[in-house]
Amino acid sequence: MSSRHHVGRIARLAWPLLVGQLALIANGVIDTVMVSRFSALDLAALALGVSIYVSVFVGLSGVLQALQPTIGQLFGAGRHDEIGDEVRQGMWLAVFLSVIGALVLMFSPLFLSVAKASPELVEKATLYLRIEALALPATLFFRVYSALNTAIARPKMVMAIQVCGLLLKLPLNALLIFGGLGLPAFGGPGCAIATTLIAWLMMLAAWLLVARLPVYRPLKLFGRGFVAPSWKTLRRLLWLGIPIGMSYFIEVTAFTLMAVFIARLGAVPVAGHQITANVGTVLYMLPLSIASATSTLVAQAIGGGNFAVAKKIGNAGIRLAIALSVLVGLVVYCLRGQIIRAYTPDPLIIGAALPLFLYIAFYQLFDSLQVTTAFVLRAYKVAVVPTVIYAVTLWGVGLGGGYLLGLDPLGLTPPNLLGPAGFWLANSASLGLVGIGLLYYLRHIQRRWLNAPA
Template identity: 55%
Template structure:
């Protein structure tokens, strides 16, 4: 087990640092905008929820490239990897058009929140600026999926750390103004993010042409148009993956839209709790990516028992660390929240919600690592159904019943934003348990089928 843990950790720590750098974008945005105005902080929370839903849903489709390349890499079929990357870039272009339209015209989504006009206007401005950076974000996701699949996550980490170093001064300049630029508030951090996303994409594409690790794949040695059969294969895997991401994130997005009805203070407290949950989420996400990469490479090399063992150890590792994180957050809760806001009303709301985040995170760790190792097996449809039933049905539906006290029999301590967070935690527990049981079945079947195939070959 220790050998597997070291392998997983060796790939997971660069992913974790890179992901934390990206999550720090949101943390920095929240902290800086929170000191600009409560209105802009609420607009940031609302706009970020919508943007993340679109971004995660579309990049989730492109993440299909990772298990495909990892299995090809494990099987040493390097020539096919370049073609898969070229097709993924074409797919990214098509998805960028769709995402741009949603972000530039967010009116239908904002109407669900019933937001005041001032809040709605600031949110629209924020989203329209981000829409111009979406194509670059999707292109960079192709780069990061490829590098993770071939076991080179440090190449992503370095760029993400560099982006964070740019983000801080750009945010300060554009949010609060200076050097001839007026104070822009929330839209200022959107301008900063868009500029950085394009920088990341350009540098990432340049590295694909220069680094030796990518030369065997011959990615840009020739031009090709979309090949529909390969596009279909990407979409068959990518659409369920994108849907599972979308279900997971929209359960949070619609939670934010409904919580907006409780007022700006409650929404701001929810934004802080969500940011803390997002930071914690990066560790199991990184472990899931690492375990999935190693398991997919093992599957490509036809080492099915090794793939199962790596997957199991990755899941156990993530859940153990999640328990430790929960204890730390519980102990340091007042200090953590004080770093986000000086507002006593927002602090009081966030203190209640972060208590629920502690339990929420353990279940989140279980579901995300298990979902990722299932993707290594290219199994995506059943997990998507599990997500839909648990996160939309129990999480969002149950949250609505609790939060708005439908029926009038819900205890007061379980209403409002607390009800939505409690239902979401329960939904993640159900999703994680269902995914774990399904992974055990899938991985055991692959080992049995491999054993039967070896027996038939000998006979």
């Protein structure tokens, strides 16, 4: 089959994933916009709470990401009756991870004390995180459903539920943040209550569809009665999932810690960085969706024993992600003035953000390369070496280099790289090194599979 055929398959699978990811981001945007109209204290508490919750959720959901290549290979091999066992063990894994995550969120004052914020701010953020702890089991159970549907190339059902959840977000937020219908105004914690209610509704809708729709019956997900945890299966999932979760955590912290360091320079530089980072996050959803779709099709080809096809699909997905991301990055750079002014009318912040958009095109090139290659490697159930590459480059070169360039403790940085520009340059360079390292390792893995005995 031609590369064009594989690109078409990837695109058909990627667009529902993209819509679903954008719906998730829109939830966060709605929270920020609505809470900002309630009070500055609640907005600050929301920002503090979200930074902790996202780190916990991303790490734990990354562990569950091990289900996608596992189920994808079984589906490609036609071993549909074994998928139900993996999903049930995935649910047990979600239970155990929920307990760990909920404990972290419930004892959040220990982490919030590091921020040295005011008691009122800590109290609000603590309440937000403790409410979100109730949402965590539902979001992780939904992640299992999402992994199942993506692995069997049916992401439209996930997208539909995510979009419905987004439609519920606005009215529930308005009711719970500002009060109404006899309910008091909860402020920032109100959006956490809305998130929790929606998370449980989404999870119940998802598994009700699994129980009712005939498309899931060959997978034998139900009808086996109570199934105890299989420690052998859970260990196998954790062996793949923990490195994936760690790589997600490294990516998130490498990005969020940039803001922590840049905050030392004052409000204007950090505001300019935040606008650029927000645009970069939205753009990242495109290669992330392509990466997930490519990984699914590669895993199915591996499961079917079509290793040459798996290589072609992986390479096609990487090329597609790079081409589209660079194109979008260039368009964003050309429209940078209009985009920044949509965020803020402040000329100082506009002046701080404008030079950072130079890095968007380069950043998208390297980001699309690394995320797509990493997902293809996960389809081969390879995650340990990529995680080491992430840690060394993103923390070492990205954060370490950004600190040396942006804050200039040695007095060697050129003036045009002082501040946020130095951090963005170092982070872009680190992503480039990650992408090159992962691509080299992928070539080694592909050759090994092609030369392996049948």
